[in-house]
Amino acid sequence: MIRILTSSLAMGALAACSSTPAAATAKAIAATEAAASAPAEGLPPQRLAPGECGLFLWGMAAPRKFVFFAKATSGNALVLMNESPTSLSMAAAGGDVFGQFLTEMEYAGTEPARRVKISVKPGEVLEGGQRVESGTILFIGADGWETVLPVTGVRACMPGG
Structure with missing residues (x-):
């Protein structure tokens, strides 16, 4: 919950400071999604190649x-x-x-x-x-x-x- 609130505040601040709000918001969303997909603990993410x-x-x-x-x-x-x-x-x-x-x-x-x-x-x-x-x-x-x-x-x- 705190991560979501912090991410929302950060996205709002980035959008407010940017001359192109849509670009800043898209970058903030991408950064938030990347942070949310990385595990806090456990093994790192693993990838499979096509056919694997x-x-x-x-x-x-x-x-x-x-x-x-x-x-x-x-x-x-x-x-x-x-x-x-x-x-x-x-x-x-x-x-x-x-x-x-x-x-x-x-x-x-x-x-x-x-x-x-x-x-x-x-x-x-x-x-x-x-x-x-x-x-x-x-x-x-x-x-x-x-x-x-x-x-x-x-x-x-x-x-x-």
């Missing part, structure tokens, strides 16, 4: 964070670990076919004993993808401790290519 598919997962706890991203067929993933984006490599996969992914995936980090297991339950089919009805990310530390993070998300493909 990706798996996007968000944590269920408030505040909801973008916590996992993988491109289909790349064998790599990006996960939010200790509030930091961490690259992982595919170690194993199984379960049922879920578009270009499988419902059970295991990734390994740079630490020898660090593993991350992803388990998803497919949901509603969408145009160009499918929802992840529910799922978990299981973080397994070098000391054997396990942390479970409930997730939801979507697998989606960019048209073209």
Whole structure:
């Protein structure tokens, strides 16, 4: 709410100072939209090229964070670990076919004993993808401790290519 109010005040001030109010307003709106689309926390935005598919997962706890991203067929993933984006490599996969992914995936980090297991339950089919009805990310530390993070998300493909 505060962000919206601040953005509205800033747009009004820019428009009042400009010799061409329409141009200033358009620039202020574009800047506001760009700021609103950037996440305050979580992984940075990810892009897919035409023809590429990706798996996007968000944590269920408030505040909801973008916590996992993988491109289909790349064998790599990006996960939010200790509030930091961490690259992982595919170690194993199984379960049922879920578009270009499988419902059970295991990734390994740079630490020898660090593993991350992803388990998803497919949901509603969408145009160009499918929802992840529910799922978990299981973080397994070098000391054997396990942390479970409930997730939801979507697998989606960019048209073209």
